[in-house]
Amino acid sequence: MFVKYLLSCVGLLLWGMQLQAQIFVAPSGNDLNSGTFEQPFATITKAHSVAQAGDTISVRGGVYPLLTTVNLSKYGTATQRIHLLAYPGERPILDFSGMALSGSNRGIRLQGWYWHIKGLDIKGAGDNGILVDNGSYNIIEFCSLSENRDTGLQLANGAAYNQIINCDSYNNADLSHGNADGFAPKLTVGTGNSFYGCRAWQNSDDGFDGYLRGADDVTTVLEHCWIFKNGYLSSGVASNGNGNGFKLGGGDNGNSDSLKHNVILKSCIAFDNRVKGFDQNNNRGSMTIHNGSAYRNGTNYSLSQTLVSGKILTVINSLAVGPFGSIGSFAVQQTNSWMLPFTVTAADFVSLDTTGMRGPRKPDGGLPDVPFLRLAGGSGLIDAGTNVEIPYNGAAPDIGAFESGGPITSMGPDNLLPGSFSVFQNYPNPFNPETMIEFELPLLGEVSMQVFDIAGRLVKDILHGELGAGRYRMRWDGTDALARRAASGVYLAVVQYGGQKKTLKLQLLK
Ligand SMILES: [Ca+2]
Ligand SMILES: [Ca+2]
Ligand SMILES: [Ca+2]
Ligand SMILES: [Ca+2]
Structure with missing residues (x-):
């Protein structure tokens, strides 16, 4: 009896420790409310002030006009993330377009660790849409960043091991056009960040930028990312920016020939970028491109500068429609479409029409199914690749970013990864x-x-x-x-x- 009583006390205690709050925010709310579903707060900032590890801030759909940065500085833990989520089936829009243009006017500044942010549209900030400023182990999922006046999503100040999943970054432009990228793990970024299922288009500078100043020898992974039409403004006019798709690194001044950004790209696509599709810049780190696809960029692949000792450039199973560009003789290359015995013509593809590539995502945030660059039945590029440990259909991997013969869909890491098989x-x-x-x-x-x-x-x-x-x-x-x-x-x-x-x-x- 006593033991049973003791156990029930322990049970209550454990239950009490794991109590997780749901905090609601709505455009019709008030920060003097209690933050319940019926009595929501008006601002994420108010919800953040009361949130603890394990809590969920649920943001109702609608427009939130905002003039100041939303600072997320609290810490979750590996098993008790802090969730900042769109209310199911709704889409909140954080509209910063009334904010002054200023280098410190980010939309969201994420200094916290172990956040899971999902389902928000962030537009018009006076600088970055989201700056992950030393924040680490965060998941940012199914968010869009547009019309910000610097890079849509930037990672800086040692930000490490963040997962950016199914996010779009587009129509971001700074005054000079030379800074606003779609996604930028650059300058002082930390290591271990990854991008999955992300798209960046029509940003004034680059789609993806891994240029370093301060950081060195960091690693970033990109998988199933589509980067296109960068170096153009939202009007379609060419910008004054660099105009590259995937800019993989580089440095400046005294260190331009020494900084190493190790970048791994799997099944990524660059098309219609004004200058270069896959651009080494002057990166000296290891670069791995498996199953890349490039179409109609100014130059498709530009990877020809010697690396520092111990670093390797690997390009395997990759595709170029038209001239591939230049890749140094030091690179490890296998079964790329520009190598023997392949020839590539329009007949290899279901479609070369890019329509739909910027279209709506699936309800779960996944990339849309689009015929562009998918291999037509009978193409010699099917089953012609090398096994690089990317899942494939048929006898062997195909060449390029889309494997034919049915989709293989990763549903992406969840906030809690599975405990067993x-x-x-x-x-x-x-x-x-x-x-x-x-x-x-x-x-x-x-x-x-x-x-x-x-x-x-x-x-x-x-x-x-x-x-x-x-x-x-x-x-x-x-x-x-x-x-x-x-x-x-x-x-x-x-x-x-x-x-x-x-x-x-x-x-x-x-
Ligand atoms: Ca800035
Ligand atoms: Ca630039
Ligand atoms: Ca850039
Ligand atoms: Ca295959």
Whole structure:
């Protein structure tokens, strides 16, 4: 009895410690309110003043005209992030366009750690839309940054290990045009920042800029990012800025030939940038471009300056439509579209029309499905690549940023990464002809997924590759199986990871 009483006290105590508040903000709110759903605050700044680790600030849709910076300086923890989220199904717009033009007038200045910010539009700030100023381990997801009067999203002052997921940065322009980039882990940035599923277009300077002054030998990763039409203003007129897509580094004055930004780009696309698509600038760090695609940039690839000892330039499975540009002979190159035996013509693609690339995102923030630069059936670029540990369909990876034969979708890291390897029942089930299978991985590792018939014969190799921690969704098109006229509609999906094997029963309706 006593033990039971003690346990219930401990239980209450633990429960009390984990109590997480929901704090509401609405355009119709008032900062003298209590911050509940019925009595929301008017400003994120007020909500921030009462928020603690683990809390969620839920921001209702609508326009918030703001004249001063929103400072986010509080700290969450790895397991108790502070969430700043759009209210489900709504879209808040933080409109700073009445703010004075000034180098200190950022829209959001994020000095805190372990924030998860999702679903906000930030426009018109007097300087950066968001400045991550030493803030680290933050997730910034499904936000847009536009019409700011310097770089849309900048990381500085040692900002490290931030994940920027499914964000758009466009139509940002400074007075001189020479500074406003879309995304900029530059100058004094820290290491370990990553960009996933991000787009930057029509920024007056560069789309992505990793130029250093102060920082050295830092690493940044980009995956599935589309960078286009930079070096133009929102009117479409050419700007006076640099006009590059991915500017991978470089320095100035006394250190211009020594600073190292190690940049890893996977499945990234640069097109229609005014000057260069993939631009080394004078970066001396390691650069890895796997499955890049470049189209109609002033120069597609410009990577020819010797690196410092120990650093490597690697370009594999990459595509250029038209002249590829210049890549130094010191580079490691394999199976790029400009190398033998490949030739590239318009017939290799479903479409070379860029329409839709700046179109609306999916409801979960994912990139839209657009035919541009996808490989047409029968292209010699299909299954012609080298295995670089990016998941692929068919016998081998394709050349370029889009793998043909069905989407492989990472649903992106969540605020809490999965604790174990799980495979979820497919949906729909039964199905015809298409079904989805989701799984979660707790750590980076090799994973495979295959479909067998009930006699144990392999029907489809869906996935082989290395994936990071997170939740993933795979599609299986059962027409492969229907074509074989198999006797039964039951198939087995086998997912293997880290020495474990999980099997799902799939019911195909004929
Ligand atoms: Ca500035
Ligand atoms: Ca510039
Ligand atoms: Ca720049
Ligand atoms: Ca393939």
